Amino acid sequence: MSDSPTLVDTTRSEMLKFRTVRATFIGLATLVVLTIGLAVLITIVIRTNWNQRSLADKLAFDPVATSLAGIFFAQFAVGVMGARFITAEYASGAIRTTLTAVPRRVHLVLAKAIVLLVTFFVVSEAVVFAAFITGQSIYRSGHLPSVSLADSTVLRAVIMAGIYLTLLTLIGFGLGLILRTTSVTISVYVTILLIIPIIVNFLPSSWQDHITKYLPSNLGESMLSQTPSVRSFAWGTAALLLAIYCAVIVAVGAVTLVRRDA
Amino acid sequence: MLKIDHLSKRYGETMAVDDLDFEVTPGVVTGFLGPNGSGKSTTMRVIIGLDRPTHGRATINGKTYDEFKAPLREVGALLDAKALDPSRSARNHLRALATANRIPIKRVDEVLEFVGVASVAHKKVGGFSLGMSQRLGIASALLGDPGILLFDEPVNGLDPEGIRWIRDFFRSLAKEGRTVFVSSHLMSEMAVSADQIIVIGRGKFITSGTVAELTANATGTVYVRCADATRLGEVLGALEGVCEPANEQGLNVSGLSSDQVGEAALSAGIAIYELTPQRASLEDVFMSLTADSLEYGHHDAGVAP
Numbered sequence: 192m193s194d195s196p197t198l199v200d201t202t203r204s205e206m207l208k209f210r211t212v213r214a215t216f217i218g219l220a221t222l223v224v225l226t227i228g229l230a231v232l233i234t235i236v237i238r239t240n241w242n243q244r245s246l247a248d249k250l251a252f253d254p255v256a257t258s259l260a261g262i263f264f265a266q267f268a269v270g271v272m273g274a275r276f277i278t279a280e281y282a283s284g285a286i287r288t289t290l291t292a293v294p295r296r297v298h299l300v301l302a303k304a305i306v307l308l309v310t311f312f313v314v315s316e317a318v319v320f321a322a323f324i325t326g327q328s329i330y331r332s333g334h335l336p337s338v339s340l341a342d343s344t345v346l347r348a349v350i351m352a353g354i355y356l357t358l359l360t361l362i363g364f365g366l367g368l369i370l371r372t373t374s375v376t377i378s379v380y381v382t383i384l385l386i387i388p389i390i391v392n393f394l395p396s397s398w399q400d401h402i403t404k405y406l407p408s409n410l411g412e413s414m415l416s417q418t419p420s421v422r423s424f425a426w427g428t429a430a431l432l433l434a435i436y437c438a439v440i441v442a443v444g445a446v447t448l449v450r451r452d453a
Numbered sequence: 454m455l456k457i458d459h460l461s462k463r464y465g466e467t468m469a470v471d472d473l474d475f476e477v478t479p480g481v482v483t484g485f486l487g488p489n490g491s492g493k494s495t496t497m498r499v500i501i502g503l504d505r506p507t508h509g510r511a512t513i514n515g516k517t518y519d520e521f522k523a524p525l526r527e528v529g530a531l532l533d534a535k536a537l538d539p540s541r542s543a544r545n546h547l548r549a550l551a552t553a554n555r556i557p558i559k560r561v562d563e564v565l566e567f568v569g570v571a572s573v574a575h576k577k578v579g580g581f582s583l584g585m586s587q588r589l590g591i592a593s594a595l596l597g598d599p600g601i602l603l604f605d606e607p608v609n610g611l612d613p614e615g616i617r618w619i620r621d622f623f624r625s626l627a628k629e630g631r632t633v634f635v636s637s638h639l640m641s642e643m644a645v646s647a648d649q650i651i652v653i654g655r656g657k658f659i660t661s662g663t664v665a666e667l668t669a670n671a672t673g674t675v676y677v678r679c680a681d682a683t684r685l686g687e688v689l690g691a692l693e694g695v696c697e698p699a700n701e702q703g704l705n706v707s708g709l710s711s712d713q714v715g716e717a718a719l720s721a722g723i724a725i726y727e728l729t730p731q732r733a734s735l736e737d738v739f740m741s742l743t744a745d746s747l748e749y750g751h752h753d754a755g756v757a758p
Binding site for chain 1: 501503519521523533541542546550553555
């Protein structure tokens with residue numbers, strides 16, 4: 192048939208599904224509030240207590256990282272949203288209707304991934320830039336050291352913060368494809384981001400040096416860092432590694448979807 | 454043309470579908486009859502590509518479901534009316550399906566209107582009754598104007614008016630030359646709504662045919678009312694008829710024709726007041742056909758485990 196649907200049609204269909212449920216807007220609002228709200232809160236607290244700081248603390252002050260501290264919390268919001276984009280369909284049984292319309296399952300995974308990638312890249316970048324600009328203006332108002340986006344390493348760090356959130360959304364989605372239930376997916380996601388780093392902390396330090404830098408949360412830190420340390424990856428390597436994790440998890444998810452009965 | 458080609462599906466140890474092999478022809482309503490757990494839903498799930506067959510395949514005009522780029526234009530299916538995202542509106546639900554299959558959006562409003570859900574099209578489907586969800590499910594099955602339609606237990610949740618509506622609807626779809634394949638565990642429903650019936654039990658094919666063909670082969674019983682039921686019972690028992698007392702004077706006789714019963718009574722000198730052959734209903738046929746294949750046997754009531 193000449194008017195056969197393509198990946199574009201599947202993606203449009205998934206985008207329509209994404210924006211026609213209220214949970215999407217609640218989730219995106221959470222992302223905005225966490226990232227920008229925490230930037231305001233944290234930078235104001237730092238501004239208030241600035242004069243009590245020791246000189247060493249003042250020298251170690253990182254105006255970029257502190258204004259973007261909200262992404263530590265936002266990473267859970269985006270992971271849950273990415274996961275729910277598929278696990279909610281399993282919970283309601285809607286996945287069966289979806290697969291009836293789109294039996295080419297790899298197409299479905301690609302379409303959903305494109306929707307998440309585009310939406311969360313745009314929203315995350317907007318949110319981290321807003322958080323950064325808000326934070327810097329609060330620092331400037333208190334005559335604290337602040338930085339500007341004219342500095343290319345600063346600009347890069349802010350862009351990377353948005354990319355970090357986008358990639359974590361897709362990791363949540365990929366885990367959701369593999370695990371199918373929202374609760375299990377969120378447990379695994381939190382384990383990867385929070386629990387495993389704690390466990391690694393108890394390992395001998397010679398091991399830690401080899402393992403820690405590969406953890407997604409540490410890759411995130413490396414992506415945002417302006418001064419690379421010998422114990423972590425450079426920002427580009429870190430971003431590439433995280434993107435590879437993401438691609439592998441989504442690919443495993445796609446294979447799982449193709450192989451299993453719905 | 455829908456073709457089930459030596460299809461088997463195993464879930465772990467359970468053989469849900471065991472070497473089913475039949476064709477469903479266009480132009481008539483084909484009933485798919487079997488007790489609960491006999492593999493009807495599994496067969497339908499394999500047809501629309503949700504489950505992968507262990508052996509064999511199901512094809513639609515020679516292709517398996519996942520070979521279609523726009524499957525909703527080939528096959529419309531209503532398997533589980535509640536398999537919807539409850540927080541999306543009926544119209545948006547159909548719009549998403551239409552978009553994925555390049556079906557014009559105006560068709561969404563047409564089918565919503567047709568099934569009588571247009572007035573609540575903007576309401577979230579989570580608040581729909583089962584009957585309304587069934588109607589929405591029918592709307593989504595019709596969305597792509599497909600030549601083949603599958604309905605799994607469609608009358609569940611419908612009120613009597615809805616049941617009548619859906620029967621007429623199946624007939625009209627078949628009359629348009631479409632293939633209509635409807636499953637049910639209710640033989641009474643199939644007797645009135647299907648032209649052709651395929652009976653399965655425990656995943657295996659049992660028989661197929663028209664309602665008339667299925668009932669014709671079954672031997673019915675003969676009801677006889679006479680002056681001395683006890684003695685007639687003994688006489689008929691000697692002829693290998695099985696008699697069950699129906700009332701004080703009456704017997705239900707199986708294994709003998711009404712002619713044989715009448716002649717036996719005459720030679721024994723017993724006056725007959727009433728002699729009626731009872732045709733087997735589709736229900737009787739179904740019960741006897743599937744008696745060995747019920748997933749769960751019936752236990753005596755009142756015995757708590």
